[in-house]
Amino acid sequence: xxxxxxxxxxxxxxxxxxxxxxxxxxxxxxxxxxxxxxxxxxxxxxxxxxxxxxxxxxxxxxxxxxxxxxxxxxxxxxxxxxxxxxxxxxxxxxxxxxxxxxxxxxxxxxxxxxxxxxxxxxxxxxxxxxxx
Amino acid sequence: xxxxxxxxxxxxxxxxxxxxxxxxxxxxxxxxxxxxxxxxxxxxxxxxxxxxxxxxxxxxxxxxxxxxxxxxxxxxxxxxxxxxxxxxxxxxxxxxxxxxxxxxxxxxxxxxxxxxxxxxxxxxxxxxxxxx
Amino acid sequence: xxxxxxxxxxxxxxxxxxxxxxxxxxxxxxxxxxxxxxxxxxxxxxxxxxxxxxxxxxxxxxxxxxxxxxxxxxxxxxxxxxxxxxxxxxxxxxxxxxxxxxxxxxxxxxxxxxxxxxxxxxxxxxxxxxxx
Amino acid sequence: xxxxxxxxxxxxxxxxxxxxxxxxxxxxxxxxxxxxxxxxxxxxxxxxxxxxxxxxxxxxxxxxxxxxxxxxxxxxxxxxxxxxxxxxxxxxxxxxxxxxxxxxxxxxxxxxxxxxxxxxxxxxxxxxxxxx
Amino acid sequence: xxxxxxxxxxxxxxxxxxxxxxxxxxxxxxxxxxxxxxxxxxxxxxxxxxxxxxxxxxxxxxxxxxxxxxxxxxxxxxxxxxxxxxxxxxxxxxxxxxxxxxxxxxxxxxxxxxxxxxxxxxxxxxxxxxxx
Amino acid sequence: xxxxxxxxxxxxxxxxxxxxxxxxxxxxxxxxxxxxxxxxxxxxxxxxxxxxxxxxxxxxxxxxxxxxxxxxxxxxxxxxxxxxxxxxxxxxxxxxxxxxxxxxxxxxxxxxxxxxxxxxxxxxxxxxxxxx
Numbered sequence: 001x002x003x004x005x006x007x008x009x010x011x012x013x014x015x016x017x018x019x020x021x022x023x024x025x026x027x028x029x030x031x032x033x034x035x036x037x038x039x040x041x042x043x044x045x046x047x048x049x050x051x052x053x054x055x056x057x058x059x060x061x062x063x064x065x066x067x068x069x070x071x072x073x074x075x076x077x078x079x080x081x082x083x084x085x086x087x088x089x090x091x092x093x094x095x096x097x098x099x100x101x102x103x104x105x106x107x108x109x110x111x112x113x114x115x116x117x118x119x120x121x122x123x124x125x126x127x128x129x130x131x132x
Numbered sequence: 133x134x135x136x137x138x139x140x141x142x143x144x145x146x147x148x149x150x151x152x153x154x155x156x157x158x159x160x161x162x163x164x165x166x167x168x169x170x171x172x173x174x175x176x177x178x179x180x181x182x183x184x185x186x187x188x189x190x191x192x193x194x195x196x197x198x199x200x201x202x203x204x205x206x207x208x209x210x211x212x213x214x215x216x217x218x219x220x221x222x223x224x225x226x227x228x229x230x231x232x233x234x235x236x237x238x239x240x241x242x243x244x245x246x247x248x249x250x251x252x253x254x255x256x257x258x259x260x261x262x263x264x
Numbered sequence: 265x266x267x268x269x270x271x272x273x274x275x276x277x278x279x280x281x282x283x284x285x286x287x288x289x290x291x292x293x294x295x296x297x298x299x300x301x302x303x304x305x306x307x308x309x310x311x312x313x314x315x316x317x318x319x320x321x322x323x324x325x326x327x328x329x330x331x332x333x334x335x336x337x338x339x340x341x342x343x344x345x346x347x348x349x350x351x352x353x354x355x356x357x358x359x360x361x362x363x364x365x366x367x368x369x370x371x372x373x374x375x376x377x378x379x380x381x382x383x384x385x386x387x388x389x390x391x392x393x394x395x396x
Numbered sequence: 397x398x399x400x401x402x403x404x405x406x407x408x409x410x411x412x413x414x415x416x417x418x419x420x421x422x423x424x425x426x427x428x429x430x431x432x433x434x435x436x437x438x439x440x441x442x443x444x445x446x447x448x449x450x451x452x453x454x455x456x457x458x459x460x461x462x463x464x465x466x467x468x469x470x471x472x473x474x475x476x477x478x479x480x481x482x483x484x485x486x487x488x489x490x491x492x493x494x495x496x497x498x499x500x501x502x503x504x505x506x507x508x509x510x511x512x513x514x515x516x517x518x519x520x521x522x523x524x525x526x527x528x
Numbered sequence: 529x530x531x532x533x534x535x536x537x538x539x540x541x542x543x544x545x546x547x548x549x550x551x552x553x554x555x556x557x558x559x560x561x562x563x564x565x566x567x568x569x570x571x572x573x574x575x576x577x578x579x580x581x582x583x584x585x586x587x588x589x590x591x592x593x594x595x596x597x598x599x600x601x602x603x604x605x606x607x608x609x610x611x612x613x614x615x616x617x618x619x620x621x622x623x624x625x626x627x628x629x630x631x632x633x634x635x636x637x638x639x640x641x642x643x644x645x646x647x648x649x650x651x652x653x654x655x656x657x658x659x660x
Numbered sequence: 661x662x663x664x665x666x667x668x669x670x671x672x673x674x675x676x677x678x679x680x681x682x683x684x685x686x687x688x689x690x691x692x693x694x695x696x697x698x699x700x701x702x703x704x705x706x707x708x709x710x711x712x713x714x715x716x717x718x719x720x721x722x723x724x725x726x727x728x729x730x731x732x733x734x735x736x737x738x739x740x741x742x743x744x745x746x747x748x749x750x751x752x753x754x755x756x757x758x759x760x761x762x763x764x765x766x767x768x769x770x771x772x773x774x775x776x777x778x779x780x781x782x783x784x785x786x787x788x789x790x791x792x
Contacts (some may be wrong), residue, residue, distance in 0.1 A: 001254060003252055004253055006255070014176050026237045034253075038253035038255055041248065041653075041750075045367075053242060053246070069198070069202065070202065070239045073209075074209050074239075074243040077209040082165075082250040084531065085531060094232075099193045099570070101570075102570025102573055103194050103199075104194060105570070105573065106570070109200060110184065110203075111202075111215065112206055112776040113769040113770065113773035115182075115206065115207055116772040117171065118212055119744060136745065174759070174765070174766070184576055209380060211379075211383045216386055234438025235441075238444070244377050245376050246373070248373055249372075252372065254349060265613055266517055266520075267613060298517075299513065302513075303517075306630025306634070308715075309631075313637075317510070319708055320506050332464070333433055334503045343516055343607055345514075346515075346522075347510065347511045347514050350522065361457065364457045366451075367456050367458050367463075371452060372449065374449060375483070381431065385398055385399055388398075389650075390478075395508055425670075436643075477647075477650060480648065481650060498701060498702025498704075501705065511607075511608070515612060516604045517602050529782060530781055531781055562781075567781075581770060585767070588759075589760045590763050598729065598767045599767055601737075602772055605737040606776075609785060613785035615771070627721045631720050631721055635727050639731040639747070640738065641709075642695070646743050648694055649695070650662050651695060651787055654694055654742075
C-alpha cells in the first residue's frame with residue numbers, strides 16, 4: 001500500500017514532466033518507473049535524486065553491467081523488494097547471463113554469512129605484513 | 133575484544149593445519165587471516181566455510197576483481213569493519229584502481245539511499261511492459 | 265501470511281480486553297491495530313509492550329509529530345512495511361504536511377547513503393577542536 | 397583503519413579546495429570533517445555528495461534540529477559509529493537538550509523493537525476504516 | 529515477483545533431481561520448498577548450499593528446536609519474509625509451543641531495542657572484573 | 661567515544677541508585693554495566709528498560725542459556741559490538757560450551773546467507789500442503 005500517490009506522467013506539471021522526459025530518454029523506455037512517480041510528490045527532491053543518479057549511472061571506469069550488479073548486491077543485502085527486481089532486470093538488460101547471476105548470488109550469499117561470522121568473533125582487521 | 137581465542141597456526145592440530153596450509157597456498161600468502169584462526173575453534177565449521185569459499189571465490193563467468201567488489205558492496209552495506217578492510221584490499225590486489233573504487237562507492241552509496249526511498253514509498257515492483 | 269492467529273477483540277479474555285480498551289481510548293480509534301491483536305497471543309508480552317509504548321509515545325519535550333517522524337525514520341531504515349505505513353499515517357495525523365514528508369524523506373535517504381560511505385572509508389569519529 | 401588516505405586540506409588541488417572552503421563556510425567551522433577528506437579521493441563524487449547535502453540540510457518546513465535528529469535516528473538504526481557521533485553532536489549544536497536526547501532514544505529504541513515484532517508476525521498493513 | 533523461474537521438480541535434470549530427492553528424504557516431506565527450486569537455476573550453487581545446510585542442521589550439542597529458533601531470530605532481525613515463515617513453522621514442528629514462541633519474541637524484540645541503544649551511546653564493551 | 665557521560669554509581673541520585681542496586685542484585689555482580697550507566701542520563705527511560713528486561717530475562721518455558729543465545733543471534737545479525745560481547749559472555753555463564761557456541765555460529769552464519777538468497781529470488785512463502 002503506497003504511502004504517497006504516484007504522480008500521473010500525463011498530467012504532471014512542466015517541472016516534473018521535464019524530469020520524466022529525461023528519465024525516459026536516458027533509459028530508452030516509454031514509461032516512468034514507480035519510484036520516480038513517487039518522488040515527484042516533492043519536485044526538488046525528484047530533481048536532486050535524478051540528476052545524481054544520472055551522473056553516477058553512466059559508463060565510466062566500470063561498465064554498466066558491473067554497476068547494476070553492485071546495485072543488485074546492495075539491494076539484496078538491504079532486502080528491498082522493488083530494488084531487487086529493478087536492478088536484477090537492469091543487470092540482465094546490460095548483459096548479465098543466467099550463469100553470471102548465479103555466480104553473483106553465490107558471492108553475495110557467502111559474504112552475508114562471513115560478515116556476520118566476523119562480527120560474531122569481534123576480530124580486528126588484519127594488519128597486513130609490510131610489502132617492500 | 134575477540135569473543136574467542138585465535139588459534140595459533142604454529143601449534144594447531146593437523147586437521148586445522150591442513151586447512152590453514154590450503155588457505156595460504158590458495159591465497160599465495162604466508163600468514164593466516166584472523167577470521168580463519170577464529171573459525172578454527174570449531175574445526176568442522178572451519179572446513180565447511182573454507183571449502184565453500186574456495187569453490188565460490190575462483191574465476192568463473194565473473195572475474196576475481198568483480199567478485200571482490202561484490203563482496204565489498206555487501207560488506208559496506210552490512211557495515212562489517214573487518215570485511216570492508218579485507219575485501220577493499222582484495223579488490224585492489226585484483227586490479228581495482230582508485231578511480232574504480234571511487235565509482236563503486238558512488239553506486240553503493242546511491243542505492244543505499246534509493247533502497248530506503250523505495251521502502252518509504254512502499255511501491256510495488258514495476259510490471260514491465262511486454263516485450264514481443 | 266501471518267505466523268500467528270490475530271486475537272479477535274470481541275471474544276478476547278478480560279486481561280487482553282483491558283489492554284485493547286486502553287489502546288482504543290488512548291489512540292481515540294474504535295478498532296484494534298493488527299500488531300496488538302498479534303501480540304495478544306502472549307498476554308504478558310502484550311502488557312509489557314503496550315505499557316512501555318504508552319509511556320514513551322506521549323507529548324514531552326518532543327511533540328508527537330516529531331516522535332512519529334523519528335519512528336518513521338527508524339521504520340524506513342529497517343524496511344518494515346507494516347511500520348512504515350503505520351508511522352507515516354500517524355505523523356500525518358499529528359500534522360506532518362506533504363512538504364514536510366518530502367523533506368524528511370530527503371534527510372532519511374541522504375543519511376542512509378552517507379552512513380554507508382562512512383563505513384566504506386572506515387574513518388574514526390572526528391575529535392572536535394576544544395571549545396573554550 | 398581507513399581504507400583510503402584522507403586528503404590534506406592544505407595541499408588539496410583547487411577543485412577540492414573549493415568544496416572544502418564551502419563546507420567550512422556553510423558549517424561555520426575551521427576544519428574539514430574526515431568524511432569529506434575521504435570523499436575527496438574522487439573529486440566528482442565529493443562535489444555530488446556535498447552539493448546534495450547542502451541542498452537538503454538547510455532549514456525548510458522542518459528546522460535543523462529536527463533534521464539532525466532524523467539523521468541521528470537513521471545512523472543509530474544503521475549502527476554507523478562515525479555518523480552517530482557526528483549527528484548527535486550536530487543535533488545538540490542546534491539545540492537538542494539532554495532531556496530531548498533521552499526522549500528521542502526512547503522512541504528510537506522502542507520502534508527498533510516494534511519493527512521486528514511486526515516482522516515476526518508477518519502482519520499486513522492495517523486497512524484504515526474509511527473517514528467521511 | 530520472483531527474479532528467476534522456479535525449476536520444476538518433475539522435469540529437472542538428474543543432477544538437480546538428486547539434490548531434490550535428498551531434500552525430500554532428509555526433511556521427510558513430499559514437495560520441494562521454493563528456495564531450493566530457485567537455487568536449482570545454478571546446480572553447483574544448489575549443491576553447495578544444500579550440502580552445507582544438511583551438515584549444520586542436524587542434532588548436535590544443540591537440539592533441532594533450538595537451532596530453528598536461532599534461525600528464526602536471525603530471520604526476524606533481517607526481516608526476511610520467506611525465512612520467518614519457514615523457520616517459525618520448522619521450530620513448531622520440532623516442538624516449540626505457543627508459549628515458547630511468545631517468550632522467544634519477547635527476547636528478540638527486547639534485544640533489537642537494546643542493540644540500538646548500545647549503538648546510540650557508542651559505549652565500549654565492559655571489561656569484566658578478573659575472576660580468580 | 662561515548663555520546664553521553666556514564667553516570668557514576670557512587671554519586672548517582674537515589675532514584676537511579678535503586679535501579680543500579682536491583683541490577684547488581686538480580687545479576688549477582690558488584691559493578692554496573694556501561695549500558696545502564698549510559699541509560700541513567702534519563703532516569704525514566706532507565707526504569708522502563710530495566711523493568712522490562714528483568715521481566716523478560718528470567719527462566720520461563722525457555723531456559724536462560726537459550727534466551728541468551730537468542731540475544732546473541734540478534735546482536736550478531738545487527739553487528740552490535742557491545743551486545744555481542746555481553747551476550748556471548750552471558751550465554752557462557754549460563755552453560756554454553758565452546759562446542760555449542762561453534763554450532764550456534766554455524767546456524768547464525770548459514771541463515772544470514774540463506775535469508776539474503778531468499779530475498780534475491782523474491783520468492784513467496786511456501787503454502788504448506790494441508791495436514792489432515
